[in-house]
Amino acid sequence: MAAIRVPSNATDLLPFCQRDEHARPDACFETYAHMLAIAACLGYRLASGPASRSCQSFLKTPGPIDLGIFRSQGLFSQLLIISMMCHPDNDAALDEANLVRSIEDLAEAGLEEMCMALTSKGASSFPEVLAGWIAEGPPTGI
């Protein structure tokens, strides 16, 4: 079954995953899959379509996350919506390889934005910034 890899730029955000070995007390992603789903949603919202560039570098740990995990954690709807928005043709949109590719690229874009917030606002303010984006939309986008 197809799996989604974790882009390399997620490194600094891993402690915000509750399952991470070095999880912070204010970790705001339940699992790595949640982090990727949220990052992909943010990436799509910022790009308003497919990512402008293709993700080339991925982390070995954590390893690729099977699509079945996204399904079981109730995160697949987001991925499907994004893929359908990136591919006007249904066959292309519903092809798992295409879906994985689109999500990885957009997740990288979303993670990049998150890392910038992390650097500029500081780790302790990161959840608040992300919450603001989710509640009111990111500073740029559609």
Added chain:
Amino acid sequence: MIFERITLHNFQRYRGENSIEFPAPGKASSIILVLAPNNSGKTTILYALRFLFYGHLAGYDRETAWNLATDLCRSTTPLGEDIEVWVEARVSIGGEPPITLRRSLQTRQISAGRWKTEGPFLFHKKTDRPNEKFQVDADGSLQTQIDAAVPQELFSWFYFAGEPAEGKMSHGNSRALVEPLKKAIQLRRWTDAIHTASAVHTSLKAKLQKEAKNHGEYANLLNKKDLVSRSKSDVVSGLATVQREIQDLQRSYSDIDGECLRTSKKAEESQKLFQRLKDQELKRDRAAGTLDQANAEISSLISKSAGMPLLAPVLPAIEKRLEALRKANLLPADISKGFIERLLRASNCVCGRVHDHGAKEHLEAYLKKTLATHTNNDLVNLANALEGGQDSRVISLIARYPGDLSRQLGKKSDAIRALADSKAAIEELTPQVKASSIEEFNKLVRRREEISREFRAKEKSRDELEGRLRTQEDSLKTINADLAKARPKRGAEEASKLENAIAIAERLVANLRKGQQQFQDAVYELLQERLRQHFDSTVTGGNRAKLDRDTLLPVIVDPADNIVKNPGGGEMQVLSIAFVAGLAELRTKINADLKKAGLAGRLLGEQSFVLDSPFTSADHNYMRAIADFLPNKAPQLLVLLAKQNWPDTVREALEPHIASAYGVTLHTSADAHDASSFEFQIGKKSVSLRKELRAGETAYTTFEKIF
């Protein structure tokens, strides 16, 4: 030592005769002021007094004593001609009628750079009349009298530059002062008497033991008695110590209790301040709790939203795509892709009808649009998630979480503001509370409890010692009875006499010890009272003066009775002066009491003071406090001040008490870099203490009466 006059003649910087006249003691104006520019010879007056009293000065010996003569005399007196250097005083020693004392030396230059000096010698005469001749102190009796009145080691206690006792009291060197102090108050005499009586007691005991050596039982009883007596003596001494400690604790308790009462009134106001601080601390803790809660909630909501709210804008487009699939009968798929493929492979339809060309075309077109089973399921799930309006899972995610997150963000922002407000208030209130008396009050109460505990412990020790003493007294009674029976028949009378003599010697030692302690206690009480009277009324801020019972030296304690090691301003200066003033008064009292008891004559008398720059280590406020404190602290006070110690505040405080004032005038040809440093204000006039000499003339100093 009370002066009528001090005269310096060709002594160090002073050319010719220079006199300071003192008013009779007892007058309201008791201060003689000497104003002097810096480095003009102010401290020379102290050297002159030391020279007069003891005939020597540090740094001068027989070879270099010619240096005591004024430069001007030495440079103008022809070779071989005598220069007379002397210091003279009309003085009353130990309350006796005044006499004139003179310490003088003659020096002459015998060849270039070589001088021959005779003296110094001490002379005296009864009157101050010029026609009465001086008598030399041939038998040294006058010198003994001076030494008794002002022992050399106590000179700097009464005649000092800066602080008394060379500042040792304020620099942690107090222990070195204990012996001179004991000497000053005649405490040493008690120790000497105890040593003598103890020696007699020991020798009598040795004699009796020798007598008893051949009588075993009697000798044993004597040894036993000696052991019990010594042990009893230790218990008596321990009991006296505990009783004194109890007395001191009672005093400390009473002091602190008074402080508690004083502070409790202020503490009521402080209590309100303290409550406000507590309220703010509660607000701070609540805000911090709310903040933690909001942060946890925000983290949880982010995860639960799973980013879906970010996709809200695209949902209508997705719904359109799903609707199109439904219309094409592809969603949900009624017929699966595999079934159509099987139909196409078969020649007949499931109903039996043969597949014609049209039917095959329809089936092939449908096959192209059919979806894989799992993809179909995903889309069906998505469609289900979007269906149902507000109740649908996706819509509820989108509708609920942004609002919840906004609320939590608002809550967090309010908590941060409340936290900042309470922290600012706490920061403002904390120093106020600390400065307020509540802390001081609590500290005092704690200290009072400590003292109370110590007091109970000491009472217990006292009871134990009293019990031991009773047992020892009973034991001695029994031993004495046994001794009477065991006394050998031969030489019984002699042994009995010796036993009585030993008992008398023992009582003498015990009484002397008791007397010494009572004397020391009386001295302690008097000195303590005077010290506190002088110090506590001068110093602001609650610190008090206290006397160490063993050393009889002063310390400063805070309101909770803790020793203050480095008091600020000029408290140590006030303490030192208060202590020596109290000591001088005490010496006079001891002298009067001894005289009354017919025990001594001219031991100690009223004491004059010479204070050179007494404000040196005091800040501006304490300069004024010390100046206010000085008048009437001694029957005679000579105060020597440089310009920097003569600000208007000091002048205002001292002027009403000044009997007369002298200026130390510098005669010099050197350029006056700052003419104003020679200008002194006294009364309503300004005087210059500098006189111009012609170029090349040797500088010297004189006294001028200026007030």
